[in-house]
Amino acid sequence: MDVGDVVVVGGGQAGFQVCVSLRDNGFTGKLTLVCGERVPPYQRPPLSKSFLYGDADLPFRPDDFYPQHRIDVVERSATGIDRIEHKVHLDDGRQLPYHRLVLATGAYPRLLNLPGSRLRGVTALRTLADAEILKGQLETSRRLVVIGGGFIGLEVAAAARKLDVPVTVIESLSRTMARAVSIQMSTHLTQEHGRQGTTVLVGRSVTAFDGDASGRVTKVVLDDGSRLEADLVVVGVGVAPDTELAAGAGLKVDNGVVVDEYLRTEDETIYAIGDCASYPSAHSGGQRVRLESVQNAVDHAHCAAANICGKPTRYTAVPWFWSDQYGIKLQIAGISTGCDQTVVAGDPEAGKFSVFCFRQGKLIAVESANKPADHVLARRLLAGDPDLTPQEVATPGFDLKARPKPPVG
Amino acid sequence: MAKITYKSFDGTTTIVDVPAGRSVMRGAVANGIAGILAECGGGATCGTCHVYIDEDNTVPLPPMLDLEDELLEVTASERKDNSRLGCQMPVSEDMDGLVVHMPERQL
The missing domain is CATH 3.30.390.30 (FAD/NAD-linked reductase, C-terminal dimerisation domain)
Incomplete structure (x- = not known):
C-alpha cells in the first residue's frame, strides 16, 4: 500500500524502528529519516553501561541496510514544519515534502543552572558523542561525582566502578530511583552500590561547582556547605522532551507532543512517538504518560507504522523498563x-x-x-x-x- | 568470523558471517533476519531471541548460565532440550557451521 512520502524526524530507537516497521508493513513510498545527530541510528542503552568500560556493538544495522530498504538517511537537523504546504525544513535549506510525518525527536538531558556548571568536566550523557567524551575522561578520572541517583546516574556509577574510578552519587530525594521503583528495590540497589564501593548520598543537593585556573571542575559544593573533590561530574537529573518542532508548528504540547491513542497529533498527518510523545495509557488508568524507554519507542513505532499503512491500531502495549548495575x-x-x-x-x-x-x-x-x-x-x-x-x-x-x-x- | 545458518519457521534459510565476539542474536538482528526479536537488546532479560540448535549440531556451544535457563522456562514457544537464547551465545571461530532454527513465535 502507498500513502505517499513519509518523513521521520529523529534517528533514535523510535525513528529507526518506524522506518523498519513501515517497510515490514508493505509501505513502498519514499521514506526519509532525518538524523540530527549526523550518524546513522544506533543503540543508546549501552552508552551508560558496557560502552563505558568495554566494547559495544552499537549500530542497529550495517550502513548498506538503509539503501537496500530505500530509507534515505539525511544527516541534518529539522528546523521547522510547514503544515499547510506539508514540508519539513532542514538546516541546509532543503525542504522535504510529506504526506505523513512522524516526530521521533526524543528528549535531551536537563542541565543544572548553577554557579560553575559550565566548567570543563561537568557533563551530561545522552548521545554517542557525549558517551565518547565521557569514556575518554573516565580513563583518567580519579574522582567521579554523579548527580542524580536515577537510571543513568546509577548505571554510570556502576560502569565507573568497573574501571576502578572512585564514585559518589548525590541524590536529592530520600532514596535512589525514587520515581521508578519501590523502596524495597531501591534499598537493594543502593546496598549493592555500597558493596561495590560507591558512596551514595541521599537527601543532598548540589549548589555549585568549584574550578581551577584552567576552567576544569575540582569540587562539587553541596547544600550543607560541604565540598566533594571531583575531576569529573556526570549530571543525570532526567530529560525533557524535545518538542520544539511540534510547538513551532502550533501542535499541542503538554509534557511532550500530545497524541491520541493512535499516536496521532491533532493534525492527522502528523504522528509523535517515543520519548517525545505524551499519550493516554490504558496501563495508567487512561492518564497521559510520557515514557522514556526502548520498549516505548519500539512499540510506538510498530503502532504508528500500522496506522500509517491503513491498519487502524490503538496503542495498548504494557510498558517495561530495565537497567543493569553490577x-x-x-x-x-x-x-x-x-x-x-x-x-x-x-x-x-x-x-x-x-x-x-x-x-x-x-x-x-x-x-x-x-x-x-x-x-x-x-x-x-x-x-x-x-x-x-x-x-x-x-x-x-x-x-x-x-x-x-x-x-x- | 564464523558462518552461522539461520532457518526461520517458514523455512527461509539465511547464512551470515558473524564476527567473533558478536552474539548469535546480533548476527541475526544486524542482518535483518526476521524471527529473532531481541527486544531487550541482548541482556538475557526478555527471552525473545529463542532459537533451537540444530539436532545434528557438532560445534561447541558456550555454557548456559542460570538467567538463560530461567528465561527459557517462559519463552513464547515451547522449550526443548536444544533451546538456547541467541544473545547468550557469543560467536567464536570454532562455532563455524552452527545451524539454528527459529521458533514459531517469540512473543
Missing part, C-alpha cells in the same frame, strides 16, 4: 504510579526476587531483580486483567512460574 538485572513491568501495597516474593538475600506492586488490590507493576521469568510472565499478566492478589503473592513458597501461564501475545 550483577543486578533490574526489570520493571507496568507503571507503579499510585501503588498502595507491595509484596516481595523470591529470595532477596540471594538477590533474586520480585516486588509485586498493587493499587487497591489490583496488580499494576512488577519489579524484578535477577528474576527474568517473573518479568516475562508479569508482562503477559498485565496485558490482560491480572487475577493475582497480594495474599497469593504473600503465601510462603509463591512462585509465579508455578501458576497457570498467562496467555502469550
